[in-house]
Amino acid sequence: MSFNLDAMVKAVTEAKAKAKRRRFEQTYELIIRFKDFDVKNQANKFNITVTLPHPLQGKEPKVCVMATGAMVLAAKEAKADAILTREDIEKLAGNKKEIRKLAASYDYFIATPDLMVLIGRVMGQILGPRNKMPEVVQPNADIKAVIDRLKRSIRIRVKDQPQVMCKVGTENMDPKQVAENIATVIDEVLKKVRPEQLGSVSVKLTMGPPITFSPLSTK
Template sequence: MSLDLQITLDSQEILPPPFSIQRATLIQPLTVALTSPRIQLLILPVNSSKIQVSAVRESVRTVKLQSEEKKRNFVETVELQIGLKNYDPQRDKRFSGSVRLPNIPRPKMSVCILGDALHCDQAKEIGMEYQSVDDLKKLNKNKKQIKKLAKKYDAFLASEALIKQIPRLLGPGLHKAGKFPTPVTHADNIGDKADEIRATIKFQLKKVLCLGVAVGHVEMTEDELLANIMMSVNFLVSLLKKHWQNVKTLFIKSSMNKPVRLY
């Protein structure tokens, strides 16, 4: 059993048993082991956020109203747009980090499993895309075909037994595309694993001081979007060298509408 929670607490407070955390300023996400079950916590100092929940809720409301005024024939994604300052991508360490959000921001994200016989059978049962070892061998290390496979899906899972064979079967194609598979065992539920990937977002600083990441969609409730945005922002700030001093602007926007400022 696993639960996903977001808990905010005073940085000087010690959590009561069965937690075991020393007095400290907690910035980075921690995994806290309980007697039972195991709960993943994102723990941040109480005054760490410079955006108010009520203000973010108003911005979420505005974004949802914008999308309702002119309905599209697809579900608009809600993106968090970040502008940074006091950062030199050439000299400062480029941060990279992933966080699993409480609500899946991209439910239609396509995930394919590169599977052994058991995982291919399980994929068939739940209607999940899959490629068997024989399918991969048929690509015959053809770079164009491998690139086509990488482009067809947003992410990949792979049976644990196949992970070491992937470079031999496909070369560096998936790795170059930033889509090297996440390993799964026979004890894992591949549907749940695919949803974990759909719920996980990644912040990565490249050469420019702006980032954009999908944090939801317009059919989510206000509360669902709010929870995703707050967790995304607080996690991003935890990655930054000077935390909020490195944040210049924060906006949210749906695919077809104007950005709404958060900060």
């Protein structure tokens, strides 16, 4: 699939120019609306993680590592946002309020295989429906590489509406980097839907109007 990167860069630049200035750093949001797309059909619903070529500077996802043994030290060295040991998880048993707070505080969870049964028993009812059950990593895995990948990742999903909305950048990023993130997301979406099902595609800053563009090259 060939993408019109120039059109994406132009749309990102225009989105920034038309957005109201704010004291906080605004986020670029991509909105993809589908046509001839039945959301009642379970086959059309998806929830996938997309690794972007460029991280959302200053707004990177938070990663919590659940580990035992040497992985605990490795996670500390890799600057994980939080680390839970077996004892920490056991202390959460029955404390739904604290587990919900944990689920809301972190975007991704990583765990070693020996903890998955415990995690499922203690936290599964809360993490599961939120699609935040941990990604399993082996004890000898390069945990820094895993964390770095997740720090560059976003989730895209179709639930009740025929559309996808996700963050693709921050306002101080280079427009070309944001455009390359957009192309990566659309490329993943097109593994789930046909090109002719792409309706309107637009990008906007948090406090700005959406700018519609044609993402696919006509050449």
